[in-house]
Amino acid sequence: MTILVGIKRAVDYNVRIRVKSDGSGVETDGVKMSINPFDEIALEEALRLKEAGKTDEVVVVSIGSNDVQQQLRTGLAMGADRAIQVDTADELQPLTVARIFKALAERENAQIVFLGKQAIDDDGNQVGQMTAALWGRPQATFASKVEVDDGTATVTREVDAGLETIEIDLPAVITSDLRLNEPRFVKLPDIMKAKRKPLDVVSLDELGGHAGNAPEAGHHAPPAPRGGGIMVADTSALVAELKNRGLV
Amino acid sequence: MSKILILAEHDGATLNPGTAKAVSCARAIAEHGGADIDVLVLGDNVDAVAAEAAAINGVSTVLATSAPHLAAPLAANHGPELAAAADGYTHVLAPSSTYGKDVLPHAAALLGVNAVSDVMAVDGARQFKRPIYAGNAIVDVTVPEGLMIAGTSRSASWPAAGDGGSATVQAREAASAPAAHTRYVGVEGSGGDRPDLQTANVVISGGRALGSAEAFDIVYQLADQLGAAVGASRAAVDAGYVPNDMQVGQTGKIIAPDLYFAFGISGAIQHLTGIKDAGTIVAVNKDADAPIFEVADIGLVGDLFSVIPELEQQLS
Numbered sequence: 001m002t003i004l005v006g007i008k009r010a011v012d013y014n015v016r017i018r019v020k021s022d023g024s025g026v027e028t029d030g031v032k033m034s035i036n037p038f039d040e041i042a043l044e045e046a047l048r049l050k051e052a053g054k055t056d057e058v059v060v061v062s063i064g065s066n067d068v069q070q071q072l073r074t075g076l077a078m079g080a081d082r083a084i085q086v087d088t089a090d091e092l093q094p095l096t097v098a099r100i101f102k103a104l105a106e107r108e109n110a111q112i113v114f115l116g117k118q119a120i121d122d123d124g125n126q127v128g129q130m131t132a133a134l135w136g137r138p139q140a141t142f143a144s145k146v147e148v149d150d151g152t153a154t155v156t157r158e159v160d161a162g163l164e165t166i167e168i169d170l171p172a173v174i175t176s177d178l179r180l181n182e183p184r185f186v187k188l189p190d191i192m193k194a195k196r197k198p199l200d201v202v203s204l205d206e207l208g209g210h211a212g213n214a215p216e217a218g219h220h221a222p223p224a225p226r227g228g229g230i231m232v233a234d235t236s237a238l239v240a241e242l243k244n245r246g247l248v
Numbered sequence: 249m250s251k252i253l254i255l256a257e258h259d260g261a262t263l264n265p266g267t268a269k270a271v272s273c274a275r276a277i278a279e280h281g282g283a284d285i286d287v288l289v290l291g292d293n294v295d296a297v298a299a300e301a302a303a304i305n306g307v308s309t310v311l312a313t314s315a316p317h318l319a320a321p322l323a324a325n326h327g328p329e330l331a332a333a334a335d336g337y338t339h340v341l342a343p344s345s346t347y348g349k350d351v352l353p354h355a356a357a358l359l360g361v362n363a364v365s366d367v368m369a370v371d372g373a374r375q376f377k378r379p380i381y382a383g384n385a386i387v388d389v390t391v392p393e394g395l396m397i398a399g400t401s402r403s404a405s406w407p408a409a410g411d412g413g414s415a416t417v418q419a420r421e422a423a424s425a426p427a428a429h430t431r432y433v434g435v436e437g438s439g440g441d442r443p444d445l446q447t448a449n450v451v452i453s454g455g456r457a458l459g460s461a462e463a464f465d466i467v468y469q470l471a472d473q474l475g476a477a478v479g480a481s482r483a484a485v486d487a488g489y490v491p492n493d494m495q496v497g498q499t500g501k502i503i504a505p506d507l508y509f510a511f512g513i514s515g516a517i518q519h520l521t522g523i524k525d526a527g528t529i530v531a532v533n534k535d536a537d538a539p540i541f542e543v544a545d546i547g548l549v550g551d552l553f554s555v556i557p558e559l560e561q562q563l564s
């Protein structure tokens with residue numbers, strides 16, 4: 001069986017985000033880019049399923065311009081068998097991305113489409129749910145534990161109320177939460193090996209193209225700053241301050 | 249004029265406050281040309297929850313759909329049901345909880361539209377503000393004419409709409425077939441009778457500095473003394489000091505208490521995005537350079553293991 005893993009190229013989570021002065025977006029020039037952290041976790045889980053003999057093949061998919069080949073190569077170095085770049089220079093909406101994953105899932109006969117629960121740039125948290133809906137297959141979002149058995153998976157999900165467990169038939173979409181695993185580090189020899197692994201490039205049109213009209217992003221602004229904080233010397237001063245402000 | 253459908257969140261017995269917050273978001277939309285606001289309750293035997301929803305100020309009609317396959321909050325069933333119920337509406341909203349985020353995008357895809365996640369402000373019937381990059385940028389989003397608007401309302405940005413409404417409750421037949429491919433097993437909560445993290449007026453959080461599950465007891469003690477809810481950083485959850493549902497931040501809960509205490513939390517952006525809407529942030533950290541002090545309203549450089557007992561004593 002095949003597992004498809006969606007990996008998005010995103011601004012590294014350690015970078016301090018700056019909004020461009022003209023409000024047209026967020027500064028990405030010369031900024032460190034990485035695999036979206038949730039996607040790295042999804043990939044790690046897929047690789048562990050392969051190591052446990054639950055799947056034959058792990059395929060990493062990234063949608064974007066040639067820059068995303070960098071993240072795909074990292075995915076291959078982590079252990080994916082092959083990579084697919086869906087080539088487009090456009091900013092994509094979740095519905096278009098979901099259509100692409102559905103088309104690829106069908107083309108590759110995937111048993112699991114493993115995605116991150118959210119991309120830390122747009123913080124959308126939509127693509128996995130949309131892919132499942134379009135594909136007519138189960139969705140197990142926010143996964144913190146995945147057990148795969150003979151055509152089904154038991155998934156523990158991190159929900160507001162605690163930990164929810166569901167059982168789903170494969171094929172299905174699973175999206176990773178942070179505590180699913182800790183991704184491995186890439187070793188240098190693996191980076192060399194990854195250069196020889198196959199990386200296919202397909203066009204967006206081949207997979208159905210854009211999903212049509214979508215919400216348009218306009219002006220970007222930095223968040224309202226919190227200011228005017230004070231430092232107090234000790235606990236008594238803290239208590240006095242809290243009482244002063246009528247907070248306790 | 250808009251016609252807005254809000255997906256109610258509940259646990260089978262009571263309505264989650266995120267619903268009344270979504271009603272506030274809908275009422276902000278109504279300020280731009282007017283709106284009818286309806287609430288959809290999905291479940292099995294939803295009468296009590298529907299009655300609660302009918303009492304929210306500003307709601308016109310509550311659509312109550314009871315069916316055995318809707319008893320569990322599965323997106324595989326609730327998504328198609330929401331999509332079916334959305335027919336004829338201009339807007340479909342859900343609270344930005346894990347439930348809303350699971351179900352709403354599913355329904356949106358079936359309706360052929362993208363969703364606007366985490367609506368934090370309304371500038372027009374089709375114009376919204378939402379946070380991206382862990383709240384480090386706020387973007388204006390416009391949904392083109394002719395498209396249905398699907399969105400989640402960022403609960404920390406909206407006050408709960410008050411009671412006193414008297415909406416009509418209307419029984420609505422389920423339109424979707426049960427999804428055989430997904431089975432609900434159960435949910436395990438951390439339980440306890442402390443106030444709910446997402447609605448508490450006071451929240452006390454601990455970070456990695458606590459060092460162990462046992463040491464976290466001092467946080468619980470102070471919280472109980474103040475009637476506060478308890479939260480934690482990701483590091484504290486990852487280390488197993490506390491359960492996952494206590495995580496505050498970009499990928500945990502986004503909260504807006506009147507008073508927030510951060511003990512031994514460094515203030516990573518992913519944590520800060522969860523507390524930016526708090527009224528007053530108090531930070532106690534032994535490192536004077538910890539980034540948490542950049543957002544704190546009241547900061548104290550000190551050892552939490554001495555500050556917490558002192559606080560307990562002086563506040564008693």
Ligand SMILES: Cc1cc2nc3c(=O)[nH]c(=O)nc-3n(C[C@H](O)[C@H](O)[C@H](O)COP(=O)(O)OP(=O)(O)OC[C@H]3O[C@@H](n4cnc5c(N)ncnc54)[C@H](O)[C@@H]3O)c2cc1C
Nearest residue numbers: 455456457481482483497498499500512513514519534552
């Ligand atoms: C994609 C992604 C999503 C994330 N989502 C979240 C999220 O939702 N929520 C979240 O919290 N984090 C999140 N994180 C993690 C985040 O980046 C930080 O790693 C985390 O918040 C750190 O937790 P901490 O402050 O408890 O630990 P640390 O950063 O280790 O800080 C511990 C602090 O305790 C202080 N300290 C130590 N001893 C004492 C003492 N005795 N008294 C007082 N102070 C003391 C130290 O000075 C230090 O500042 C996310 C990360 C990623 C990559």
Ligand SMILES: Nc1ncnc2c1ncn2[C@@H]1O[C@H](COP(=O)(O)O)[C@@H](O)[C@H]1O
Nearest residue numbers: 006007063115116118119124125126127
């Ligand atoms: N351009 C992309 N390329 C590959 N995967 C993507 C892309 N955009 C989104 N995804 C996947 O969809 C998940 C959720 O994205 P989002 O709904 O935008 O937060 C991500 O964690 C990725 O796994």
